[in-house]
């Protein structure tokens with residue numbers, strides 16, 4: 001297999017109520033990615049596109065083909081991916097495999113969502129489609145409800161008083177907003193306090209509004225290239241050194257492992273093994289913080305803390321820019337936003353910029369970061385992990 | 392290959408408060424709700440069984456923000472129950488004011504009943520769902 005690099009990226013600002021269509025957001029991010037990779041649309045040999053809810057948000061299916069046409073990648077193979085919130089990362093991983101296998105030398109991966117085109121009840125309904133339609137949705141499952149149940153289970157399983165856990169979870173949201181306030185692409189560029197998190201309206205016990213990521217409009221794109229092409233096009237390639245992906249069934253079917261997410265442990269193990277690293281080698285991580293408790297559960301599966309103890313990472317500041325394991329220095333899904341088809345691509349974009357050292361101006365650069373980890377969760381079942389490295 | 396218990400069969404049985412599952416003739420594991428194959432060993436030799444419908448609450452949430460069409464139901468409590476036979480299933484909790492539900496209900500013994508979700512614009516059929524009461 002050939003080495004594969006991220007050679008450039010593009011990113012719209014993540015917002016509430018974008019005036020643009022999903023296709024326009026996708027094309028904007030894609031053209032920015034093409035321009036800053038020093039290539040032109042005719043150099044793109046194939047497109048992987050992430051979009052989950054285009055039929056609901058724009059009345060638009062088959063967006064990948066319109067993207068290819070709109071940006072002048074005429075007639076190239078364009079494929080749409082769906083893996084709920086992990087959609088974008090699945091699209092990146094698949095492109096990496098295709099370039100590594102020698103099928104293509106240069107691919108565009110672009111993801112988009114325009115979730116705020118839906119009102120909250122419809123958006124909640126569509127997100128609930130990532131639970132089991134037979135055995136979960138009839139009971140009134142919403143996505144926050146899944147993580148709320150994991151949260152109570154976590155407190156009970158590890159015997160942590162709920163108040164203590166809630167304080168740690170509030171710290172997760174506060175940190176996300178601290179960095180989001182410094183990210184010009186973030187949806188919420190405003191700091192939070194623990195008090196504000198703990199006084200927010202209840203969504204589904206014990207998760208309050210500021211424990212939950214928002215609905216978001218936005219797009220992100222990256223260009224992947226073979227080593228030979230990457231060496232010609234950039235002095236700062238970021239290598240996709242390891243990838244992993246795993247699936248699982250509905251939440252109750254995972255009972256043997258809960259509150260641990262078995263699929264994540266399997267996925268990240270593949271990615272670490274392929275990259276020849278362990279969690280101790282990771283300098284910067286973007287993980288799937290759809291809910292504050294999700295960050296804590298993820299950090300443990302990824303190997304950054306003992307099971308039942310990851311809340312302490314945020315409590316003690318170890319997840320900050322100068323901590324033991326900087327996490328979500330972009331603001332994460334909570335503050336940067338979560339346009340689900342774009343989220344994974346945005347994470348790859350963000351980690352690539354960290355590894356290239358591009359973020360000093362924003363006060364968000366992790367000094368000397370060489371190894372990054374991307375972690376994206378779709379529903380409670382699909383997981384993708386990518387290890388990125390610079391020379 | 393046909394499902395031994397498809398969703399329609401499961402749902403129809405649940406409407407009479409009977410909980411159907413599958414017992415694997417290879418490894419003995421019980422799969423509930425049913426799947427095509429055994430939850431534990433992916434075996435295809437399974438027999439249909441009726442579970443007791445009794446179990447213990449493992450976790451819960453009381454939901455205040457519902458999906459489209461379900462807003463009239465809030466607040467409602469969703470729970471996960473570990474059945475006596477081993478598997479966990481999801482359902483709702485009856486009998487208690489959802490606003491008063493706390494972590495104290497974890498570990499409480501419950502028994503199965505049901506309600507029917509009539510379906511919405513995006514579901515293919517109506518669906519019976521477990522609704523549990525305290526024993």
Ligand SMILES: [Zn+2]
Nearest residue numbers: 415418429432
């Ligand atoms: Zn079996």
